[in-house]
Amino acid sequence: QSALTQPASVSGSPGQSITISCTGTSSDVGGYNFVSWYQQHPGKAPQLMIYDVSNRPSGVSNRFSGSKSGNTASLTISGLQAEDEADYYCSSYTSSSTRVFGGGTKLSVL
Amino acid sequence: EVQLLESGGGLVQPGGSLRLSCAASGFTFSSYAMSWVRQAPSKGLEWVSSVSAGVSGAYYADSVKGRFTISRDNSKNTLYLQMNSLRAEDTAVYYCAKMGGSYYDSWGQGTLVTVSS
Numbered sequence: 550q551s552a553l554t555q556p557a558s559v560s561g562s563p564g565q566s567i568t569i570s571c572t573g574t575s576s577d578v579g580g581y582n583f584v585s586w587y588q589q590h591p592g593k594a595p596q597l598m599i600y601d602v603s604n605r606p607s608g609v610s611n612r613f614s615g616s617k618s619g620n621t622a623s624l625t626i627s628g629l630q631a632e633d634e635a636d637y638y639c640s641s642y643t644s645s646s647t648r649v650f651g652g653g654t655k656l657s658v659l
Numbered sequence: 660e661v662q663l664l665e666s667g668g669g670l671v672q673p674g675g676s677l678r679l680s681c682a683a684s685g686f687t688f689s690s691y692a693m694s695w696v697r698q699a700p701s702k703g704l705e706w707v708s709s710v711s712a713g714v715s716g717a718y719y720a721d722s723v724k725g726r727f728t729i730s731r732d733n734s735k736n737t738l739y740l741q742m743n744s745l746r747a748e749d750t751a752v753y754y755c756a757k758m759g760g761s762y763y764d765s766w767g768q769g770t771l772v773t774v775s776s
Contacts, residue, residue: 583761653703
């Protein structure tokens with residue numbers, strides 16, 4: 550049950566777009582379309598942003614989008630806003646019927 | 660509105676036990692799988708355990724297997740996590756989460772467990 554690999558940090562200026570990657574294996578990310586993404590502000594509970602690779606829950610801005618290629622999933626945030634500054638985590642279902650998170654990525658909006 | 664309220668956290672000595680509870684409301688609890696996810700201080704999220712809607716399946720992270728037991732009481736709309744043989748590395752905020760399929764679509768605010776002598 551190794552954690553998925555995410556960059557520790559990414560940054561961008563307001564209005565720009567950024568992409569956060571999430572790399573796993575064929576036993577998790579690559580094997581299922583069950584990747585989800587979560588946003589967490591300091592001291593708060595995580596919030597679902599993307600589910601099943603590319604689906605957005607009701608109420609989540611369409612500036613957030615998800616995709617997957619092989620063993621790597623990606624979260625793209627377009628039109629960066631100050632409120633997007635937070636930690637982001639990916640998660641995947643695994644072949645062992647367990648679940649795994651990525652190590653998390655800190656997004657800074659400069 | 661979905662509400663998940665965790666309780667039962669606190670300070671416990673290494674080797675001790677604790678039982679966390681998560682009171683659910685605002686949805687048909689018995690129809691959804693549920694999970695526990697934890698976050699050590701200044702660290703990332705870690706999946707701990709999940710239980711299916713019908714109580715037929717329970718799954719655990721290797722780090723807690725054999726020490727933690729997840730259960731649910733659908734008559735009380737409550738999820739539990741029995742934690743035994745606690746270690747310092749189990750210190751974390753423990754979140755209860757509702758599963759919307761493969762993902763966690765609602766989260767509680769968390770309860771802090773501190774394992775220390």
